[in-house]
Amino acid sequence: MLEDRLSFGEPSWKTLRLLVSIWVRTLSIFIVRIHRGKAVYRKKFTRPKLIEFLATCPATTIAMEACGGSHFMARKLAELGHFPKLISPQFVRPFVKSNKNDFVDAEAICEAASRPSMRFVQPRTESQQAMRALHRVRESLVQDKVKTTNQMHAFLLEFGISVPRGAAVISRLSTLLEDSSLPLYLSQLLLKLQQHYHYLVEQIKDLESQLKRKLDEDEVGQRLLSIPCVGTLTASTISTEIGDGKQYASSRDFAAATGLVPRQYSTGGRTTLLGISKRGNKKIRTLLVQCARGIHTKTGTPVWQVGRLGQGVVVSEKQLCRHLCSGKQAGQNSLGTDGATANLRSIKAEIHQFKQSFIWFCEY
Numbered sequence: 001m002l003e004d005r006l007s008f009g010e011p012s013w014k015t016l017r018l019l020v021s022i023w024v025r026t027l028s029i030f031i032v033r034i035h036r037g038k039a040v041y042r043k044k045f046t047r048p049k050l051i052e053f054l055a056t057c058p059a060t061t062i063a064m065e066a067c068g069g070s071h072f073m074a075r076k077l078a079e080l081g082h083f084p085k086l087i088s089p090q091f092v093r094p095f096v097k098s099n100k101n102d103f104v105d106a107e108a109i110c111e112a113a114s115r116p117s118m119r120f121v122q123p124r125t126e127s128q129q130a131m132r133a134l135h136r137v138r139e140s141l142v143q144d145k146v147k148t149t150n151q152m153h154a155f156l157l158e159f160g161i162s163v164p165r166g167a168a169v170i171s172r173l174s175t176l177l178e179d180s181s182l183p184l185y186l187s188q189l190l191l192k193l194q195q196h197y198h199y200l201v202e203q204i205k206d207l208e209s210q211l212k213r214k215l216d217e218d219e220v221g222q223r224l225l226s227i228p229c230v231g232t233l234t235a236s237t238i239s240t241e242i243g244d245g246k247q248y249a250s251s252r253d254f255a256a257a258t259g260l261v262p263r264q265y266s267t268g269g270r271t272t273l274l275g276i277s278k279r280g281n282k283k284i285r286t287l288l289v290q291c292a293r294g295i296h297t298k299t300g301t302p303v304w305q306v307g308r309l310g311q312g313v314v315v316s317e318k319q320l321c322r323h324l325c326s327g328k329q330a331g332q333n334s335l336g337t338d339g340a341t342a343n344l345r346s347i348k349a350e351i352h353q354f355k356q357s358f359i360w361f362c363e364y
Contacts, residue, residue, distance in 0.1 A: 042106070059083065071086070086123060088121055122242075128239075135283075155190065208232065215239070220244055238284060241281055258288065
């Protein structure tokens with residue numbers, strides 16, 4: 001028991017305020033006293049023994065690194081009455097002292113969790129993890145499908161047969177084999193690759209139908225589907241990765257966590273904004289950008305505004321005014337004062353819609 005491990009005549013562990021950290025990969029546990037920061041216990045456990053041990057402890061904060069198996073442990077510890085917190089590995093690394101071992105890693109997690117400004121990862125539910133597995137398998141099958149067509153292109157090109165890029169090689173394969181004098185074993189190999197391609201297509205369709213059925217039961221996913229240009233993949237991905245979004249204080253925080261805001265490099269009171277930060281989940285960022293492009297394709301937004309996606313989604317009002325003024329000086333003087341003003345208002349309204357297109361994903 002933990003009370004037997006306390007040294008130097010410390011009071012019962014039930015009266016102490018403790019912070020427990022777990023190195024999930026080896027299940028090394030490290031316990032310190034809050035405020036004093038003194039280590040009172042450290043040991044390695046098997047998974048069943050660790051759960052059994054923590055079931056006898058009073059409710060306390062337990063910090064873990066967000067890695068494989070951490071979300072399961074977080075759910076299990078929450079059932080036992082504890083308060084699990086997951087920390088991204090990139091925030092734990094600065095607290096590792098000199099040499100590295102399992103107990104040092106657990107101590108670094110404990111140190112990082114004690115910081116008042118630390119950001120934590122929201123534990124996923126079982127349904128979210130199951131949906132995430134479907135997405136990952138689908139992505140793997142899509143990559144295999146692309147690899148299959150690329151292989152077929154390469155094999156045919158080695159024999160002087162050039163086919164347009166994409167799936168055209170699948171539809172034209174029968175004609176190509178009839179009109180060319182390829183070796184018999186190569187023709188059979190290409191036919192097997194064609195069958196494998198059709199098999200992958202069927203598997204992808206089956207997974208997409210499963211995603212759609214799961215999404216029909218998800219309230220957050222249904223709300224996301226009501227946003228223009230958001231489909232099944234985007235809605236299910238966002239619902240799986242961020243849940244209800246309550247971990248973000250505002251839509252701006254969500255945009256920053258997804259990497260859609262400009263990267264800042266400011267000093268001396270001078271603000272410098274670079275390209276988008278591209279941090280966070282790459283899949284969500286890709287899907288949101290494609291949704292925004294779909295919105296502006298449908299509404300006929302000028303091309304230069306879509307190009308802003310490469311520089312930063314959030315455009316400041318000062319930048320808007322600078323662009324509008326330059327456009328006015330370049331060729332809008334012929335419209336007259338009233339015409340130029342009306343045109344500027346129209347462009348500004350379109351830009352405002354462009355900026356709001358990403359905020360919609362958070363407000364829903």
